Amino acid sequence: MYTKSIHYDVIDVNLAMRKMTKDECLDDLKHRILSTDLAPGSDLDETALAEHYGISRTPMREVLHRLAGAGYISSTENRGSKVASMDIGTMRTFFQTAPMIYANIASLAAEARTGPQLEDLKAAQRAFTNATAANDAQAAALANHHFHAVIGQMAHNPYLVASLGRLLIDHTRLSQRFYRPASEEEERRIEKAGEQHDAMISAIEAYEAPLALDLSLQHWDLSRDRMERYVRPDPLPVDVVSLKDHRNAV
Structure with missing residues (x-):
């Protein structure tokens, strides 16, 4: 479903000026994968990547191993590396699993969070608010x-x-897709997402685990159908269970 090819002909000026460290290379590749600059399922040429980042193939290979271990890419001995797929099977598993993971994580966070982590969460929310206000x-x-x-x-x-x-x-x-609104209703959903973030912070700060769990499910419901549009025009061949039905399964 993804046919975008990868070209390394144009190298960022800053990258070309100096050799990057392995950690810088790792972070940049993560960013490019998350932003879909490197499309799901795309082949990754180890030699071309090493040249692009100004490092030798040995550290480049280590970077790819670390990306594979974290789930950003898949690697096989005879077929090389590819950006992690978002095919129908992967998306089926994603939509079935995500609400349960998010709900349990939120509940545990409200029970075990620390003060410094809470400040980190508030800082993350400020960055989110600034990004949505800038329509980025x-x-x-x-x-x-x-x-x-x-x-x-x-x-x-x-x-x-x-x-x-x-x-x-x-x-x-x-x-x-979700953060590129095409209507006032979709813009309101983004505003609502920010409001839910604030509510989740409050619940976690107050050690309200049941409330944090419930809010995480509401938050998932808000964006689920918009994310499903990312894989259209062909609808997902899966009945996504109502999140309310997941409440007794988390």
Whole structure:
């Protein structure tokens, strides 16, 4: 469904001026994948990437291994590396799993959060608010990614956090659509998303785990159908269970 090809002919001036560190390369590739500059399913040429970032193939290979371990790409010995797919099977699993992961994460965050983490969450929300006010869809999607990642850190549960990290990759790519409103009603949804973020912060700050769980499900409901449009014109062949029905399953 994605046919976008990748070209490395035009290299950013700043990248061409100096050799990047492995961490800088890793962060830039994550950003390009989350923003869909590197399209889902696209082939990644190790040699071309190493040249692009001004590093040798050995550290480039390490970067790709780290990306694969985090779920950003898939790598096979004989077929090389590809940006993580967003095919029908992947999306089916995403829409079935996401609400349960988000709900449990929010509940645990409200029970285990620390003061510094709460300040990090409020800072993430300020960045989100600024991005949506500027109508910057990419910045809004990335700020939303960080907001939910901070909630994941608050949960202090390595099993759920690992799942959350993978979910957020696809959520952020899908939400590029959500943050490009085509009507007043869609603009209102973005405003509502910000209001729900504020409510989630308040619930977590007050150690109100049931409320945080409920708000996370409302938040998911708000954007779910808009994210599904990302994979159209062909609708997803899956009956997404009402989130209300998930409440007793989390």
